[in-house]
Amino acid sequence: MMKIAVDAMGGDHAPQEIIKGVEAARDQYPDIEFLLFGDEQQVTAEIKNHERLQLIPTTEMIEMGEEPVRAIRKKKDSSIVRAATAVKEHQADAFFSAGNTGAVLAAGLLIVGRIKGIDRPGLTSVLPVPNPELAQSNFVYLDTGANAESKTKNLFEYAYLGKFYAQQVLGVKEPRIGLLNNGEEEDKGDRLHKEVWQQLNDATDLNFIGNIESGALLSGKADVIVTDGWTGNAALKATEGTAKTVLKLIKHGILHGGLRAKLGYLLLKPVFNQIANVMGTSTYGGAVLLGLKAPVVKTHGASKADAVANTISQIKTMIDTNVIQQTVDYFGHQELVDNPTEND
Amino acid sequence: MMKIAVDAMGGDHAPQEIIKGVEAARDQYPDIEFLLFGDEQQVTAEIKNHERLQLIPTTEMIEMGEEPVRAIRKKKDSSIVRAATAVKEHQADAFFSAGNTGAVLAAGLLIVGRIKGIDRPGLTSVLPVPNPELAQSNFVYLDTGANAESKTKNLFEYAYLGKFYAQQVLGVKEPRIGLLNNGEEEDKGDRLHKEVWQQLNDATDLNFIGNIESGALLSGKADVIVTDGWTGNAALKATEGTAKTVLKLIKHGILHGGLRAKLGYLLLKPVFNQIANVMGTSTYGGAVLLGLKAPVVKTHGASKADAVANTISQIKTMIDTNVIQQTVDYFGHQELVDNPTEND
Structure with missing residues (x-):
């Protein structure tokens, strides 16, 4: 069973279209479990069927216009920070968001972290x-x-x-x-x-x-x-x-x-x-x-349910094929043998 | 009477379409005279009416694939070098070509020369x-x-x-x-x-x-x-x-x-x-x-007669409005008063 941490609050049509897309993907892929990070009331209101959906309530939200790094550092209980942290702590295998791009990238870089050698x-x-x-x-x-x-x-x-x-x-x-x-x-x-x-x-x-x-x-x-x-x-x-x-x-x-x-x-x-x-x-x-220790994937802010479901299927392929591990192995090996990237 | 130096050999359809475009512009603008630089036989064969067209025979040609700066330095009797030189020596007011872009730029920079302060x-x-x-x-x-x-x-x-x-x-x-x-x-x-x-x-x-x-x-x-x-x-x-x-x-x-x-x-x-x-x-x-002492204008290599005539009309506007002199005056003045561009 793979687990995907979802920022349920990010995007122009969140949480409605996010949850709708997640439920469609859940129904399609029996081996995915979702951790939904977001406002308890708002997210609960959208869920039709709780099967393989776990709601983790958060109290803060990073808005589209906010300065990314500052937002990540200040809003510790935001859906983005909490979802990224779940990946860091191995409670989830991947992080998905349709929210503030800069904040998602910053959370990926600062919380999920880079692969050694990248x-x-x-x-x-x-x-x-x-x-x-x-x-x-x-x-x-x-x-x-x-x-x-x-x-x-x-x-x-x-x-x-x-x-x-x-x-x-x-x-x-x-x-x-x-x-x-x-x-x-x-x-x-x-x-x-x-x-x-x-x-x-x-x-x-x-x-x-x-x-x-x-x-x-x-x-x-x-x-x-x-x-x-x-x-x-x-x-x-x-x-x-x-x-x-x-x-x-x-x-x-x-x-x-x-x-x-x-x-x-x-x-x-x-x-x-x-x-x-x-x-x-x-x-x-x-x-x-790419280059992080787990899939961190951002869809367009305007994404509707079908784009959300589509992106989850892309994340599933990344997890199924173990593409991140291949990268870890390659760059870890490079580190041991020789490191051509260190010379410039 | 303004004079435009034309590289009659540059472009996919040269000299035919170049001459055709030049003749159309000549017929439209009674105050332009053209200096045509190119192979005597080939260019002569295309000219219908010699009014305000002066043919200056050249023996070399810079091809589309040639390394620009080397070509400019070696092929002194090419249509591009000769046309640019005519502008430098004040025999013409502007230089037009549909030939090798790099060579035209190099001829502009190295032969026609930059405005002081640019x-x-x-x-x-x-x-x-x-x-x-x-x-x-x-x-x-x-x-x-x-x-x-x-x-x-x-x-x-x-x-x-x-x-x-x-x-x-x-x-x-x-x-x-x-x-x-x-x-x-x-x-x-x-x-x-x-x-x-x-x-x-x-x-x-x-x-x-x-x-x-x-x-x-x-x-x-x-x-x-x-x-x-x-x-x-x-x-x-x-x-x-x-x-x-x-x-x-x-x-x-x-x-x-x-x-x-x-x-x-x-x-x-x-x-x-x-x-x-x-x-x-x-x-x-x-x-x-822009930034040279005279208009140096390059049209697309695929240009046909109408694009050539159109570009000549653009050159005429540049000469009529004295836009280059305005630039010379502005940057010359800047040079005297203060030079903010010298500090970085």
């Missing part, structure tokens, strides 16, 4: 490959923004974190690793990216395929794209923003295009639905802070 | 604001990638380069200046962006409106968005790549959606054309290397 965890998303001509449907992308300033060793570590995740969770045997850079040629980039390129290229246990430009982010050229959190964040937000802009433009054109455009829209509706479905994959499943 | 020129694009509900249709964006590594003073200078360009070329009276950053709040960013935020906020002659996230790049919140060349390049390429991806997905859906989808497409064609038109603005007009 300098900085990377925030990891699975993004869609919207190319109907490829069999590949998604890829692993990190760091999406846990760290605004990065060193060579951080990106080098991300390559392994991403590799293990792609192998275990997405089932890719030999994940192709790409480096997000400002050009495809091997001499491209600033000093940081040139150094990372060299280390990735020299590593004998990585299937490194070279640089990938942000214009080809969704192209499916790699199974893992490694980037520093600053660039990773900028490229991801630009991608999401542009997809929304184009779809908004289409919507506006249809609304202002008279009967002809409306009829055209009805006929093309299956096409638009399919696109929304493919591009929307990025908002499904959660962002994982 | 540390690094910034590559500047005018990008569309695809929001039909706003009157604003575009904004100035720099640096799109001339410099992979930037200092605080570089971004501070870009704010002025962008401000003057928005005022003179786009006709915006008090351009709103935004800083591309990883969050909207004033304490966001790495050390570089925090420092730039402070300097921009302290400047009394800038209408600084704060940080802008890359997800809101095309939102029209600012008339000038300042960014370091690394982030600017990543966000711009991600934006272009995503727009292409979404439109490709729609195309694929239509092609594989049977008769119903094809009929829908025909009905929605005006909407799609309008979107392609709005989003395509970014590929019209050229990228200007």
Whole structure:
């Protein structure tokens, strides 16, 4: 029986949609037990069936706008701090939240803790490959923004974190690793990216395929794209923003295009639905802070029950496949044999 | 009479489309004279009417894949080097090319030269604001990638380069200046962006409106968005790549959606054309290397005659409005009074 610690109070639709999603996952997976951290009255009111749900009452809540580290330190009885602490104390195997991203990351880093040998965890998303001509449907992308300033060793570590995740969770045997850079040629980039390129290229246990430009982010050229959190964040937000802009433009054109455009829209509706479905994959499943001693997973604040259930299924796969232990073993072993990350 | 030095050999469709575009611009603007640098035979073969076109034969060509600085140093009789030299020697007022971007930038920097007081020129694009509900249709964006590594003073200078360009070329009276950053709040960013935020906020002659996230790049919140060349390049390429991806997905859906989808497409064609038109603005007009002693403008290698003519009209506006002289005066004056850029 695996146990997942859930922050029942985080997210725009908490606790209602969180509990609804948790109950759906509970009904689907008989081997998961949930610890629900939150306001006793509010959470109890939403629970339909208490099977394998344990409510742990908390009295505080970290709001969306709060300064993360300060909030974590001050609000000891918040649902985020209590849920993370349950993982730290081995009462739960993973931590799930749809709340304040910074606070979840801080709780992961400061309470759950880093894997020995990892300098900085990377925030990891699975993004869609919207190319109907490829069999590949998604890829692993990190760091999406846990760290605004990065060193060579951080990106080098991300390559392994991403590799293990792609192998275990997405089932890719030999994940192709790409480096997000400002050009495809091997001499491209600033000093940081040139150094990372060299280390990735020299590593004998990585299937490194070279640089990938942000214009080809969704192209499916790699199974893992490694980037520093600053660039990773900028490229991801630009991608999401542009997809929304184009779809908004289409919507506006249809609304202002008279009967002809409306009829055209009805006929093309299956096409638009399919696109929304493919591009929307990025908002499904959660962002994982890889490099911690247990799965710490954050879904979008706007998540509804289906996204919550989906993310729990992702956490279950992480626990079932033991991907974290693989990372612990790899970096623990590296520590003993030699430590190439200590030299820069 | 203004004179524009044209690299007639650069671009995928050179010299044919370059000459065609130049002749269209010549016919439209009676006050422009062109110096065409290129292979005598090839260029002559394309010219229909020699009025205000002066052919200056060159014997070398810098190819798309060549290492820029080396190529500039070695190929002294290339169309790029000769055209840039004509500007340096005051035989022409501006330099236009659709060739090797790196070589054009290097020729601009090393031959045409920087304005006194400017540390690094910034590559500047005018990008569309695809929001039909706003009157604003575009904004100035720099640096799109001339410099992979930037200092605080570089971004501070870009704010002025962008401000003057928005005022003179786009006709915006008090351009709103935004800083591309990883969050909207004033304490966001790495050390570089925090420092730039402070300097921009302290400047009394800038209408600084704060940080802008890359997800809101095309939102029209600012008339000038300042960014370091690394982030600017990543966000711009991600934006272009995503727009292409979404439109490709729609195309694929239509092609594989049977008769119903094809009929829908025909009905929605005006909407799609309008979107392609709005989003395509970014590929019209050229990228200007601002901070040099004269306009140095690079259009996309795939440019056809209309894009060439369009870019020449943009160069004409730069010369007519004397935007470069305004920059020279501002930075020359700064040099005398005080030099805040010298302190970091």
